[in-house]
Amino acid sequence: MIKIASWNVNSVKARLPGVLAWVREAAPDILLLQELKCEENAFPALEFEDLGYNLAVVGQKTYNGVAILSKSAIEVDHRKLPDGAGDEQARYVEGFTMGVRVASIYLPNGNPIVDSGRRSDKFAYKLAWMERLYRHARDLLAGEDATILGGDFNIIPEPEDVHDPEGWENDALYRPESRAAFRKTMFLGLTDAFRARHPTAQRYTWWDYRSGAWAKDQGARIDHLLLSPQAADLLAACDIDRKPRGQYKASDHTPIWCALREK
DNA sequence: ATGGTAGCCTCGCTA
Numbered sequence: 001m002i003k004i005a006s007w008n009v010n011s012v013k014a015r016l017p018g019v020l021a022w023v024r025e026a027a028p029d030i031l032l033l034q035e036l037k038c039e040e041n042a043f044p045a046l047e048f049e050d051l052g053y054n055l056a057v058v059g060q061k062t063y064n065g066v067a068i069l070s071k072s073a074i075e076v077d078h079r080k081l082p083d084g085a086g087d088e089q090a091r092y093v094e095g096f097t098m099g100v101r102v103a104s105i106y107l108p109n110g111n112p113i114v115d116s117g118r119r120s121d122k123f124a125y126k127l128a129w130m131e132r133l134y135r136h137a138r139d140l141l142a143g144e145d146a147t148i149l150g151g152d153f154n155i156i157p158e159p160e161d162v163h164d165p166e167g168w169e170n171d172a173l174y175r176p177e178s179r180a181a182f183r184k185t186m187f188l189g190l191t192d193a194f195r196a197r198h199p200t201a202q203r204y205t206w207w208d209y210r211s212g213a214w215a216k217d218q219g220a221r222i223d224h225l226l227l228s229p230q231a232a233d234l235l236a237a238c239d240i241d242r243k244p245r246g247q248y249k250a251s252d253h254t255p256i257w258c259a260l261r262e263k
Numbered sequence: 264a265t266g267g268t269a270g271c272c273t274c275g276c277t278a
Contacts, residue, residue, distance in 0.1 A: 010278085011270055035278090037270070062271055063278095109278060122277095154278095208278090210267035252269080252278085 001236060002098055002260045006032040006150035006223055007244075008106070008206070008253035012065075013037070015251055016044055022244050023051055028257060029071045030097060032104035032150045035251075036065025036090075043067070054097070060090035066104040066151070070097040078103075083132050091129070099263065100231065101140065105151030107133070110172030123172050126154070130181035137185050140228070146260070147228035149190070152206075152253065154222055155182045157192065160202050161221040173222060191232035193225040193258045194240065203240050206253045214245060225258050234260040 005028035009015045012033065023031065031053070036043060040059040048055060053069040056076045068074055078094040080087065094103040110126030113119065140147050156174045159165040168174040186192065194203070204219030213219060227235060238258035245254040 014270065035270095062276085111278075208267085209269055212267090 001262065002030065002100065003028045003257055004030040004032070004100075004102065004148055004150065004225065004260065005255050005257035006034070006104070006152075006225060007255040008034040008152040008223060008251060010035045010251040010253065011037040012043065014249065016047065018244060018247055018249060018251075020047055020051070022241075022255065023048075026241065026255070026257065030100075030102055031069040032102065033067040033069065034065070034104060034106040034152045036067060037062060038065060056093055056095050058090045058093045060088075064090040064106055066090060066093050066106050068093055068095055068097070068102055068104050070102075072098045077101075081129065081132050082136050084129075087129075096145070099146070100260070101143075101145040101147040101228075103147075103149045103151070105133070105149060105153065107151070107153045107155065109154045110175075110178065113170060113172050113175060123175075123177075126172055127177060127181060130178070130185070134181070134185045134188070137188055137190070141188050141190075144230065145228070146231040146234060146263070148231055148258075149226040150224065150256075152222060153182065153224050155179065155224075156220050156222055157182060157195075157224075160200075161204075163204070163218040163220070168220075173220065186226070189229055190226040191229075191235070193227050193232075193235055193238040194221070194256060196232070196235060197238040205240055205256055207245060209252050223253055223256050225256060227258075231260060234263065236261050
């Protein structure tokens with residue numbers, strides 16, 4: 001069995017003790033991290049190498065930043081999403097490890113959706129990024145690798161994936177344009193691992209720091225593990241681990257993981 | 264229509 005986890009840590013430096021403790025206990029074979037909020041040379045590499053991981057880090061000062069950690073060597077194929085002329089944001093890394101292809105994705109948030117009465121640059125950037133992801137996913141799925149696209153997609157796929165759908169109508173995470181772009185990529189043949197294993201569960205991966213959202217369980221399911229058909233055939237389990245969200249100095253996201261049978 | 268909290272880094276931006 002291969003265990004693959006994804007976690008938006010919202011600053012790897014601020015979160016380091018809690019992340020290391022979770023990694024020791026959960027022991028994923030592959031861990032996808034997002035929102036590192038540091039450059040590559042500031043990533044706490046030794047601490048993760050001591051736990052037996054190989055690293056592929058794409059960093060940036062202050063914002064964004066993604067990584068793949070794996071118990072086996074990683075062949076890195078992409079350090080950014082293709083076709084992004086001038087896009088310097090650290091939101092994508094992809095490689096091949098342990099017999100599977102994996103990408104760690106931090107999809108743009110896109111809020112606010114309106115600026116000066118028209119579609120904001122941020123929302124336009126999100127939708128353009130999603131179109132690039134669609135095209136790249138199409139290329140990946142034309143191959144035959146078991147592939148896992150994991151990360152913080154900043155997309156609430158369906159009404160049951162958020163505590164208050166009406167309140168999110170004008171949010172970039174739930175806008176029809178965003179959900180349509182996500183569906184278009186899913187319809188290439190990807191499987192939402194959590195939904196496949198829990199068809200009707202109302203469970204979240206993110207709770208806002210504001211307004212006591214965690215205490216009231218007012219969250220959204222925006223972190224996803226999307227599987228190619230070859231990976232979906234191997235899916236044995238998938239769950240969201242709520243425990244880290246309740247701990248001291250928590251990220252506003254909590255980890256999601258899945259287990260794939262060995263081929 | 265706004266504000267609520269957190270991280271980083273400079274007192275604003277992103278989320």
